[in-house]
Amino acid sequence: MKKKIQKIAKDVIQFEIQALQNLKKNVGNKFNEILKIILNCKEGKVIISGVGKSGIIGKKWAATFSSTGTPAFFMDASNASHGDMGQITSKDVVILISNSGESEELKNIIQYTSRNRNIKLIGITSKKDSVLYKNSDASFLMPKIKEAGPENIVPTSSTTAQLALGDAIAIACMENKNFTKLDFKKFHPGGSLSVKLKTASDLMIKGDKIPKIKENMMMKKAIKIIDNKKLGVLIVTKNNGLTCGIITDGDLKRIAQKYTNFENIKVQKVMKTNPISIDENTLVASALSLMNLKKITSLCVHKKKLKRKTIGILHMHDILRSNIN
Secondary structure (H helix, E strand, O other): OHHHHHHHHHHHHHHHHHHHHHHHHHOOHHHHHHHHHHHOOOOOOEEEEEOOHHHHHHHHHHHHHHHOOOOEEEOOHHHHOOOHHHHOOOOOEEEEEOOOOOOHHHHHHHHHHHHOOOOEEEEEEOOOOOHHHHHOOEEEEOOOOOOOOHHHOOOOHHHHHHHHHHHHHHHHHHHHOOOOHHHHHHOOOOHHHHHHOOEHHHHOEEHHHOOEEEOOOEHHHHHHHHHHHOOOEEEEEOOOOOEEEEEEHHHHHHHHHHOOOHHHOEHHHHOEEOOOEEEOOOEHHHHHHHHHHHOOOEEEEEEOOEOOOOOEEEEHHHHHHOOOO
16 A cells, blocks of 8 residues: 555656656747746736636746746736726736636636737647637747646646746746845845845944044053943054954953053054955855854955945854854
8 A cells, every 4th residue: 555655646746747848848939938028027017817726826926926026916817807907007917827728717818918019918828729829929838748646637747837837937037137146135034044145234233333443543542442342343444444454352362461551552553454354245154154264253344345444343243143054
């Protein structure tokens, strides 16, 4: 019995693998046409609809599109004929997913979009002679697929192929738009993924909280600033505001052992020059790795190519409090 059950599972997976292989063969110029229409939709939005299992897949398409830089939402095909069609406006792109291409609920949407030439219709179907395929501005013909299970009646392999096609379109759009991990983070502010995508600018200490001192000041004042700010680090700047050095708690112990009456020594004489600075868009996880490699607890943060203009301090304690590892 156990072996029989396992065989059923493996057969289902094999059917779906075959469906994906067939789908891969169908990716060609039609795919390019669909991508061009979506990428040219700059003033409108992408509206996705389908019936039954195809509708469920359509919701996944919309979610994936929206999270990767292509504004989209799912419209229920049944409700479309009862007022929701008003959600479709000029310059929108409508994507209809239907295995047969003949679903009654979709015909009203097809008719509605055909009346407005500014609305582009994309059809996803397995029937070349269907109403959907013939009336779309661009159509993708899904391959002939055998569903898993007895009698070939349960939507399995076909919906797996539809799901994969949506992912392929979304990722292709994402790459064409140069959508980066920083853009991705904006749409995913919650959860563990957002934590992993935090950058130095998200956690750095900035503004008046940055402990700074001029290079020509005395160490007596430097000690007071370090004590007041309680960060264990002090950024040394020139008169023009550019960073030229750094002093840490550890440096203070070294200085005290080397000099007598070191409070009356100028900061520039004992500071460490050329402190390590990272760009504000550096991932915090990468910054933490750099700290561990250099055996330091803080980094200067700069913007773009202005490496000597410190706009923040990234401290290891703040990173650890954010549960980034």
